[in-house]
Amino acid sequence: MLDFPLWKRNFLWAITIFTVALALPSLASLTNLRWPDMLPSQTVNLGLDLAGGSHILLEADSSQVGAQRLENMEEAVRSALDNAREDIGFGDVSTAGGRLTIRLDDPSQVDAAREAILPLMGTGLVSEWDLEFLDGNTRLVLTPTQSGIDNAVTTAMDSATDVVRRRIDSLGTREPTIIRQGDTRIVVQVPGLTDPDELKDLLGQTARLEFKMLDTQATPAQIESGIPRAGSELVPGAPGGDYAGQVIAVRRLGGVRGDSLVDASQTFNPDDNTPAVSITFDSVGAERFARLTTENVGQQFAIILDGEVLSAPRILQPIYGGSSQITGGFSLQQATSLARALASGALPVDLTVIEERTVGPDLGAASIRSGTMAMGVGTLLVIVLMILVYGRFGIYATAALAINVLMILGIMAAFSTTLTLPGIAGFVLTIGAAVDANVLINERIREERKRGRRVVAAVENGYREASRAIYDANATNFIAGVLLFTFGSGPVRGFAVVLLIGLFTSVFTAVTMTRMWTANWLRAKRPTDIQI
Incomplete structure (x- = not known):
């Protein structure tokens, strides 16, 4: 077990150096140091409790x-x-x-x-x-x-959750937390969001697009009374649109929905250069839209968004190809927001913000300072104890501990995982768990020496026998971590991520690396006794 040929030593050091190097951009970011632009700069994402941001609870109208x-x-x-x-x-x-x-x-x-x-x-x-x-x-x-x-509500909420996720991703935010809560609620947490109002506007917009033919047989009296004739419905005009303040009668069935949209982008109306939204249907939607415009040439159809008429253009000729343009007195920001909402898909149900919390970056900075201080004090005490009790082997354990922390940070950065306040607690726990392996090894070596074994045999037996207990303990912790990650959410997952990564890195550093260092020392010095 103490045989480490050159190729194996180089391989272990290559893994260590590469993983530690991945942590350097994150260290620079956390300490506010400038990282060279020419170098890879992937860092650990900070969670809502560390970077600040918005917490929003949405409720659906089932x-x-x-x-x-x-x-x-x-x-x-x-x-x-x-x-x-x-x-x-x-x-x-x-x-x-x-x-x-x-x-x-x-x-x-x-x-x-x-x-x-x-x-x-x-x-x-x-x-x-x-x-x-x-x-x-x-x-x-x-x-x-x-x-x-019940099945329909579940399906609608799953679809709404996916749409919310696509919309938030379109804002360019990183690592949002979006989970179902109960039957009709969705929790949204977006770290680092500087404009929560934009997020609320985007999530509050259903973006349900419909194209319906106007009911030309509806009389003004029917529209004014609010009682549509059979087969029709009354739809109000959208504020700022062509029919603002009016009510339009449209045919209830036979139109085309925006469910088949595959793309939407902000453009400009070629007639007056005002902001507009260009849309593109898939093959099924294109066929329906072509049939609708072919069968109703010369008639008007209403473009309805979230139950309000944006405009009602007249069909001059059949529209093939599945492309069209939506106008309605948009500002540039409104057109961009609408295009983003349409491109991410329509919400199957209306979502209402029933709770909102904003975490400021100052609070997150205080959490980082407190967590870092806790981790620093804990690390210092562990280092002092290990060196005083185990001497040289305590120094090896301390070096393995420092490498272990950097490797966890590097692996988290490589996979763009999120560090939360419970994640920092996971770091502190990992520090204790990492040296625990070295305590088991060193105590086992002591026992072997007391039994009269020679130095090399005592060290070899110490690592071999202690490794069994270490692997068993880490396997148990691994099962617990997987369960926490699978069934937990938010902060619980943040803790589980650090725990799972730390299990692998701690075994690598506390067992494999320290054994290599010890073997090199024994081969170089050939001591007849060791102080441990």
Whole structure:
């Protein structure tokens, strides 16, 4: 075990030097020293509690999920009945009471209607909808089950979490923490964010884009009364848009949603050079948009964003290729924000900020100072104790300890992990755990010497026997660290990251490196006795 050929020594030193070098940019950043631009500068990211930033708690309106689900099913059922092999006549359609009701013209067509509708429900969705025929098979009723609603809310919240993550990443921030909390809440923590209002505006914007045809048959009296005619809905004009302060009647179904957007960017309107947003659909969206504009040449369609009409241009000719432009009296900042929101995807539900906390950088700096002081005092006491008790072997343990801390920092920087205040606590814990391995080794060497073994044999047996206990203990800690990282969040994960990295680096430095140093000393000096 004490045999270290030249190639092995070079290999171990290469790993050590390379990993320690990775920590240098982070050390320069933490100590406010200038790091040369020409050198690699990847550093450890500081968490919210160290760098300051914003903590926001968002809550979703889950009732929107059920309403959207009903509307999607209504459109799908209408299309299925219209395209059925047998001509199925149906009349009034209602979504009152949270269920979809369609009246059939001919009760004898109930089997054909059932055959047309069942494929929409799918084998995996049978339990999510209850289908029944009432009033002598003249009324078709689809009722969402509670399990179906719960699954839809879960899916919507997962999608909303992904959209929130993409939007925050577009701001250029690093290592945000975005996690679900309960059934309808999302926690967002963004370290180093200097403009929390921009974040709130971006997350509060649903960015649900729709293109719907204007209902030209709606009368001014119907619009003024607020009661749309069947198959239509009333939508207010967006402030600053072409229809600000007005209410527009549009067809409720048959439009095109922005779900199929693949890109959105801020541009300028070529007519008046005002800020605008260019959008691009995928193949499915492009086909729907082309069909909509082809079938309605000469008519107006409304561009609706988050339930407000931005503009209502007239279709002069079919629009192919899946590209279009959105205008509506935007400022440059509004157009940029809208393009960013559309590019990241529409939120399936509205999110409301119900809690906001801001951590200032001064508090984070104080945390760093306190944590560094705790780590420094702890390290100093450990160093003094190890040198006083174990002499030369204590010096080896101290050197291994310093390298261990730098290697942890370097590995964290290489993988762009985040250092939090609990992470600093993990550093302090790692210092104690790292020297614990050397305590076991040195005490075992003492026992071997007391039994009368020669120096080399005592050292070799000491490392071999103690390593078993060290590996067993680290394996147990590794399991605990994995569980903390898997099931924990935020600060708990920050602690787990340092713990897991520290397990590997401490074994490498406290066992492998100190054994190499000890073997080199024994080979060079060949002592007949050791003080330990």
